[in-house]
Amino acid sequence: MNDQQNPYDPYHPPQPQIVGYDAYGQPVYQQAQQHEQQHQYDPYAQPQQSYGYDQYADTSYAQQGYGYEGYAPGYDTAPQQPAPPDVPEPQPHPEPAPAVAVPEQRRPVPGPERPEPEREYRTEQFSFVEDPDEDSEDVIDWLKFTESRSERREEAKRRGRNRVVALVVVLAVALIGGVGYLWSAGKIPGLSDQETEQGGTASGPQKRDVIVLHLHNTKNKETSTALLVNNATTKQGTTILLPNSLSVANDDGTTTTLAKSVDDDGSTGTREAIGALLGTKITGTWRLDTPYLENLVELVGGVEISTDTEVPGAKKGDAPLVPKGENQTLNGRMAVAYATHRGSGEAEAKQLERFGQVIQGVLRKMSDDPQSATVTVQTLAQILDPSLPDKDLGASLAKLAEHAKVGDYKTALLPVQEDGTLSEQATSSVVKDILGGSVSAPEQGAAVRVGVRNASGNEDATEAARIVLVNGGYAVVDGGRADTESSSQVIYGDAAQKAKAEEVAKTLGLPAGAVEKGTAAANADVTVVLGQDYEVE
Incomplete structure (x- = not known):
């Protein structure tokens, strides 16, 4: 085995070198060791933005290299030795080991023809997991139950309101239809234009x-x-x-x-x-x-x-x-x-x-x-x-x-x-009763209808009065005979016919006192009762 250790061998890292001794005689190792401790891998650290370089290739290591001048505390001069490269401690799988910076060595910069090397980790490998709460499901179920119960109540109220509205509409239509039928049939007392009396007669104008x-x-x-x-x-x-x-x-x-x-x-x-x-x-x-x-x-x-x-x-x-x-x-x-x-x-x-x-x-x-x-x-x-x-x-x-x-x-x-x-x-x-109840107003230009009733005892009085009235422009209605009266009368039933009654009296030569209001014949505007005082010419 070669005595020279491989600085890149993760299983046989190089031994730190002693750069001096402190006041107590203890060896002082190169500060690279401290640098290694400061740059250990932090799994929660956010990755730095890369601009075409490997974010794990820290240039600070290249600046330090083996020519870094460091002094031990308490010593002004001390032999400087190049610091061994940082070798991370082996991590168990699947935790990826931190990258080792090689002095005076840079990783290749990715270009358009050389794809960027695959990263040693991905962001989706990290996730935050909250501990489940054993009461959370119960709370959710209760909220769902409360919401559904409220919705059911609102729906029931809405249906109830719809039923009430529909019932009111039906009752209103039925009421209007019933009242309309009774009104058209003239069966509502006090509301119809005419009140039907016994025998088929009616009060008021009739068609x-x-x-x-x-x-x-x-x-x-x-x-x-x-x-x-x-x-x-x-x-x-x-x-x-x-x-x-x-x-x-x-x-x-x-x-x-x-x-x-x-x-x-x-x-x-x-x-x-x-x-x-x-x-x-x-x-x-x-x-x-x-x-x-x-x-x-x-x-x-x-x-x-x-x-x-x-x-x-x-x-x-x-x-x-x-x-x-x-x-x-x-x-x-x-x-x-x-x-x-x-x-x-x-x-x-x-x-x-x-x-x-x-x-x-x-x-x-x-x-x-x-x-x-x-x-x-x-x-x-x-x-x-x-x-x-x-x-x-x-x-x-x-x-x-x-x-x-x-x-x-x-x-x-x-x-x-x-x-x-x-x-x-x-x-x-x-x-x-059958033909009108009362004499209707004559049409424009129509002659005034005068009923003549003979109460003079002279049969020729009716014909004489008829001739005079017809010559005066009146329409004569024969009213028949009546019991003998001493004085003649000109009777009008409506106040609007008073002036016409006065004109009829003048036409027949009767005094103004003969005109009086009373019950005129139903088929005439003015009724004349010829008395014994009426002189036949």
Whole structure:
């Protein structure tokens, strides 16, 4: 074995050399030993930044080398020996041994063609590991439980609020729908525009649709007249039967009967005369000849009515054309025979009532759809009055059919006196309750309606007063006769009619004191009661 030791042999490091002795005679070793202790490997030290050189090749070792001059304490001169190279103590695996600096030797600098040598350690070899806490899992579980429990509570509250909101919305919709239905049906006391009274009447303004129907018998040329009234406010339908003896006014102010008015004045003149007499607006006229009535009954599939009499056959000995009894089914021919039948010695009112039965039976069988009802009218191929086109007639009949199907339909006879004038009963039961309740305001330019009631005992007084009023531009309504009165009166029911009543009194030559407020006729703006003081010229 060579006596010279290899300074780079890690298993046989060179022995430190004695550079002197201290005051106590102890050897003093070279200071390189101290340098070795100061530069031992620190595993927690941060690696220094490298600029192309090996960070473990400390240049301080190269500066020291073997020519470093060091003195022992207490000695000025001492032989200097080169310091042995630093050799780190062997470290157990896997701790890497610190690099040994070789004096006067530098490691090659990496260049573009020579890759940098692999480092002796990597940063990922070092990690900080915290000791697990045995209570940490319990704390995490408790936090998770608390958070989940809070979330469940919030979710439950949110669902509860959603349910409450949904319930409130449903109740509000139901309440609004119910109130709307009751309001539209007029069943809320105090909130509807009109309060429906017993008997189908209502207080306040009402919406009505009135058409006049003339049934012409092609065999005997007689006419039967009725008013078809649709009250949209009370949702009632009514047929008002008008006797042929009803007194109406002509255009020249003279009076005539309803039957003569139909023959002489036609549909337009008669419609206006009836409207002026009853104080109502009639929208149109429907002329229905008996052959068309027969076709109409066939189109709706026949009618079912309770007949009050037996209609005999065409020839003596034939079976009755219409039997008497409850719920009789009549075809078109039988319905026409029953509607126009008037027995020997019977009043006209009986025949009018049978006519009304047939009309109501037809309405019960007719469709309540306006379009379908219009098709039925068009199928008849009849010539209609220009005032009432087929579309308007179909719509009116459909509304009346709707009332008739549910039992909200009735038939009423307008009562007249022997002379054809209206009685107080007629104005209160028919004109007031069915046709309007009160006289509506006249249209712009329309004549003031004046009812004349004769209480003078002189039959000529009515005609004399009529002529004077017509010449004065008034529309005269015959009010019939009344018990004898000594003084004449001009009565107005509404304060707005007071000025008109005063003008009527001047026209008739009556004193101003004759004008007073009271109950006027339902079909007139002003009512005149002629007393014994009225002078007939």
